[in-house]
Amino acid sequence: MALGDAIGEALGAEAVAVLIGERPGLSAADSLGIYLTWQPRPGRNDAERNCISNIRPEGFPPAAAADKLLWLIGEMRRLRVTGIDLKDEQTATLADAGPMPHPVPSADAAVHD
Secondary structure (H helix, E strand, C coil), rough: CCHHHHHHCCCCCCCCECCCCCCCCCCCCCCCEEEEEECCCCCCCCHHEEEEEEEECCEEEHHHHHHHHHHHHHHHHHHCHHHHCCCCCCCCCCHHCCCCCCCCCCCCCCCCC
């Protein structure tokens, strides 16, 4: 995340989103985290960032993570803050529900070989 702060400051960015994959050997090697920081600059700490973590099919579904990121970006731009000053008050979306279940066949459905 610190690299994003230095690059964001060098580019004069208002904000930065850093995507980081899990290190091999941890509980979910296919997991992704996104760290969002308003006014990136060296010296920012984790309390000044918002994190969306465990992004993976068996964790936080990627579509729900994208919805969350877009919502956080909108609120970040409106309030001009991230981290503990930006509360996650997003209402649930369809993507939050995760994968849709397969329909259960009715008891009246005929079974053919």
